[in-house]
Ligand SMILES: Nc1ncnc2c1ncn2[C@@H]1O[C@H](COP(=O)(O)OP(=O)(O)O)[C@@H](O)[C@H]1O
Ligand SMILES: CC(C)(COP(=O)(O)O)[C@@H](O)C(=O)NCCC(=O)O
């Protein structure tokens with residue numbers, strides 16, 4: 001499908017090591033410094049090593065081409081600014097294009113991701129509070145994004161996946177108030193490109209579909225995605241890219257909370273790796289049960305799923321505690337903290353029209369059926 005969104009800067013997602021830097025400059029007429037000096041000055045002032053700069057997003061640049069001299073700044077800089085190691089060449093991106101706000105509403109946290117093209121530039125989180133109003137969320141999100149240096153005027157589209165029904169409309173309201181846009185909501189009628197073989201596709205959690213879409217894009221084969229959220233979900237995609245269904249298990253944190261609150265002598269412990277499987281105090285004993293017990297749950301379920309599915313499948317994980325559990329398992333091959341946000345971006349792109357670059361849900365058979373669709377099965381031909 002041809003996309004009409006402004007061509008994206010392509011930056012490899014290497015967020016562990018690299019930073020995305022937004023620098024705010026005074027408009028050229030009022031600035032006494034040339035842009036190149038401004039960039040060096042700003043990075044030094046922020047104590048940012050150029051080694052770690054993945055993208056630089058200059059704001060208030062008019063016109064962008066005036067700042068092309070910035071491009072060779074880091075690779076060529078010598079003297080007080082060190083040369084980047086050859087294994088980590090800085091990837092500088094100069095752009096002032098539109099940005100997409102992706103909102104993932106889980107039962108514990110709401111994640112807000114800002115994409116420019118395929119690059120996730122910023123990621124902020126808030127708790128999933130049902131008592132905040134859309135106005136309160138609008139202020140909160142604008143402030144959080146501004147703190148990250150996001151040029152808020154560039155957010156021209158939004159997509160929401162929510163598994164907390166009362167928060168869905170709140171998020172739609174937030175996007176209207178804060179960004180004057182109508183958000184696309186993942187639900188009945190949107191194109192996913194993925195046939196949904198759940199008995200009743202309307203019952204499956206939007207986050208599970210979003211994860212499945214991103215996981216299949218990653219694997220391009222049969223795949224199981226494990227999301228360590230409030231619940232731990234396992235979602236299976238066939239080698240043909242069909243969503244089959246999966247498993248909902250009690251999440252790690254809520255399982256542990258049940259243990260702490262129901263046993264009189266057990267107090268809350270940090271969910272962390274204990275030194276050994278054999279715990280010799282209450283804290284280590286509980287940590288062992290929680291972490292290794294949960295790793296066992298994951299291994300057991302992945303084995304059963306593999307046997308039942310009968311096709312080779314890759315296994316990818318995401319969610320709050322994925323990085324703690326995944327290394328304790330043999331089945332999980334890869335952890336992607338941003339998998340759900342990536343899935344939201346993919347779904348947004350799949351619902352763009354080539355005509356005007358805005359999303360529509362009307363001109364193709366939906367994958368998540370409308371509420372009045374009597375058929376329980378989805379047959380997206382995409
Ligand atoms: N960065 C983190 N480090 C440790 N625990 C986390 C982190 N993020 C989330 N958690 C824990 O993981 C659980 C699920 O988080 P999250 O993935 O945000 O769930 P949901 O999508 O259901 O809102 C929560 O209980 C939270 O305490
Ligand atoms: C299973 C879930 C509770 C997971 O939510 P999360 O842990 O991400 O907050 C959510 O996807 C949900 O409410 N699903 C509806 C039921 C289903 O998917 O079958």
Ligand SMILES: [K+]
Pocket residue numbers: 106207227229230319340
């Ligand atoms: K989630």
